[in-house]
Amino acid sequence: MNNILWGVNGLMPSSLVLAQMNLDFARIAESIPFILTGINVTLQFTLISAVLGFIWGTILSLFKISSFKPLYWFGMAYTSIFRGTPLLVTLSLIYFATPQLTGYNISGFEAGVITFTLNSGAYISEVIRAGILAVDRGQAEAAMSLGVRYKPLMLDIILPQAIKNILPALVNESIALLKDSTLVSTIGAQDLLRRAQIVGAQKYVYFEPLLLVAVIYYVMVMILTVASVILENQLRRSS
Amino acid sequence: MVKAETDKAVAIQVDRLYKSFGSLKVLREITTEIRRGEVVAIIGPSGCGKSTFLRCLNLLEMPTSGKVYIDGEEITAPNVDVMKIRQNVGMVFQHFHLFPHMTVLKNVMYAPLTVKKMPKAQASQKALDLLKRVGLEEKADVFPSRLSGGQKQRVAIARALAMEPDVMLFDEPTSALDPEMVKEVLDVMKQVSESGMTMAIVTHEMGFAREVADRIFFLDGGKIAEDAPPDEFFSSPKSDRAQQFLEKVL
Ligand SMILES: Nc1ncnc2c1ncn2[C@@H]1O[C@H](COP(=O)(O)OP(=O)(O)OP(=O)(O)O)[C@@H](O)[C@H]1O
Ligand SMILES: [Mg+2]
Numbered sequence: 335m336n337n338i339l340w341g342v343n344g345l346m347p348s349s350l351v352l353a354q355m356n357l358d359f360a361r362i363a364e365s366i367p368f369i370l371t372g373i374n375v376t377l378q379f380t381l382i383s384a385v386l387g388f389i390w391g392t393i394l395s396l397f398k399i400s401s402f403k404p405l406y407w408f409g410m411a412y413t414s415i416f417r418g419t420p421l422l423v424t425l426s427l428i429y430f431a432t433p434q435l436t437g438y439n440i441s442g443f444e445a446g447v448i449t450f451t452l453n454s455g456a457y458i459s460e461v462i463r464a465g466i467l468a469v470d471r472g473q474a475e476a477a478m479s480l481g482v483r484y485k486p487l488m489l490d491i492i493l494p495q496a497i498k499n500i501l502p503a504l505v506n507e508s509i510a511l512l513k514d515s516t517l518v519s520t521i522g523a524q525d526l527l528r529r530a531q532i533v534g535a536q537k538y539v540y541f542e543p544l545l546l547v548a549v550i551y552y553v554m555v556m557i558l559t560v561a562s563v564i565l566e567n568q569l570r571r572s573s
Numbered sequence: 574m575v576k577a578e579t580d581k582a583v584a585i586q587v588d589r590l591y592k593s594f595g596s597l598k599v600l601r602e603i604t605t606e607i608r609r610g611e612v613v614a615i616i617g618p619s620g621c622g623k624s625t626f627l628r629c630l631n632l633l634e635m636p637t638s639g640k641v642y643i644d645g646e647e648i649t650a651p652n653v654d655v656m657k658i659r660q661n662v663g664m665v666f667q668h669f670h671l672f673p674h675m676t677v678l679k680n681v682m683y684a685p686l687t688v689k690k691m692p693k694a695q696a697s698q699k700a701l702d703l704l705k706r707v708g709l710e711e712k713a714d715v716f717p718s719r720l721s722g723g724q725k726q727r728v729a730i731a732r733a734l735a736m737e738p739d740v741m742l743f744d745e746p747t748s749a750l751d752p753e754m755v756k757e758v759l760d761v762m763k764q765v766s767e768s769g770m771t772m773a774i775v776t777h778e779m780g781f782a783r784e785v786a787d788r789i790f791f792l793d794g795g796k797i798a799e800d801a802p803p804d805e806f807f808s809s810p811k812s813d814r815a816q817q818f819l820e821k822v823l
Contacts, residue, residue, distance in 0.1 A: 476670035476729075479631055480684035480736055481660030490687065494674050
């Protein structure tokens with residue numbers, strides 16, 4: 335387990351690496367396509383988790399503004415548990431407990447998607463709840479006075495306005511998700527980080543592959559950040 | 574459904590209506606009838622419960638006790654479909670509450686489309702007709718943020734009319750408007766009243782109340798303290814409280 339979790343052990347004498355600084359990407363050239371394939375895995379993983387987490391977070395946020403107390407308490411307790419537990423613990427729990435409890439041999443990717451959906455759902459539900467509460471109460475009253483029922487009221491009137499206000503926060507949540515996605519490398523999913531570690535272990539060079547994926551992560555995060563800034567400006571102009 | 578033992582000519586019947594917020598007793602025993610096609614102006618000092626009374630008529634506030642009947646149907650009965658009732662009772666708010674993410678046309682056609690499941694072409698045609706009626710057909714495709722206050726309120730009236738309600742409630746429809754826009758909204762309301770609509774209007778526009786209303790309710794102390802035709806009320810209010818109120822606003 336230790337080795338799986340910390341495949342980067344070889345990096346530890348970092349003072350040595352820093353002292354030498356003789357980077358040689360030629361040594362890992364043939365493995366670079368293998369590492370780059372990890373971009374797909376990481377993006378797929380992030381995208382699926384973000385979409386499912388958004389849907390689940392929306393449902394949870396409706397629980398949390400519900401006047402039906404059991405739903406309200408469930409939403410609150412759920413959020414509290416997921417915010418109060420380290421992601422790596424939840425991830426390991428789901429990865430190792432699922433086969434034990436259900437007999438289903440869950441893959442690292444699947445365990446990751448489930449964990450990240452459940453976890454980001456908790457965070458996103460808080461964001462959406464705040465967004466819903468920020469929509470003028472008059473909007474709901476106007477719709478109710480027209481006889482609009484709960485579901486269309488939420489889907490057509492309240493949520494579009496709420497989500498418009500919280501789009502930047504949602505992008506930030508996706509950025510966090512992208513970075514946290516590296517945790518799935520600990521349970522064997524072949525994401526970007528895991529692939530760098532594998533190459534490192536094969537070639538006994540860790541600095542180059544890790545540096546490569548660090549840059550890739552940074553670029554991906556920057557793209558999302560710039561997108562969110564553009565989005566924010568556009569929203570500000572339109573309102 | 575429980576039917577009130579009244580004739581068809583009664584649009585709204587209120588029977589011993591009480592409403593409290595916690596320990597604050599806002600409405601204390603309101604009993605009245607509003608006949609079909611009648612226009613009632615509700616006036617009274619700030620905080621006397623005018624909005625609360627109006628909102629009890631479409632159950633945006635749940636009465637603490639008492640009964641309300643619309644078209645003979647008790648809307649305060651335990652198992653009624655509140656949404657069904659609200660389809661029949663339009664409301665216009667002080668701050669318009671147009672849907673900001675929909676065009677003017679979408680605002681007006683949304684409820685017929687969603688609530689009444691009206692075909693899209695028909696809903697859109699109906700919305701255009703209504704916009705024409707309030708003089709805003711050329712604004713059909715703009716978003717509400719591009720409209721003046723008076724235009725917004727006229728769209729809000731069209732939106733409420735689109736459900737073809739039997740009763741329209743107005744809660745200070747001109748109080749948030751710049752003075753020069755008050756008239757265009759009052760004109761539309763007057764036109765609606767002339768079409769035979771039953772209307773309950775909370776307003777500070779005494780001239781309008783006098784001209785358009787059939788009856789004035791003066792709300793005070795949680796009750797309808799006076800209920801009289803406008804001429805009678807404005808020329809010789811019975812209570813001192815009404816007299817004082819009129820001195821202040823006229
Ligand atoms: N949801 C609520 N919760 C608690 N108190 C309320 C609520 N709504 C109204 N009130 C109180 O009830 C009283 C009557 O309010 P209401 O809005 O009906 O008065 P109003 O006659 O419409 O006043 P205004 O002329 O200022 O609009 C006020 O004291 C108000 O503070
Ligand atoms: Mg009021």
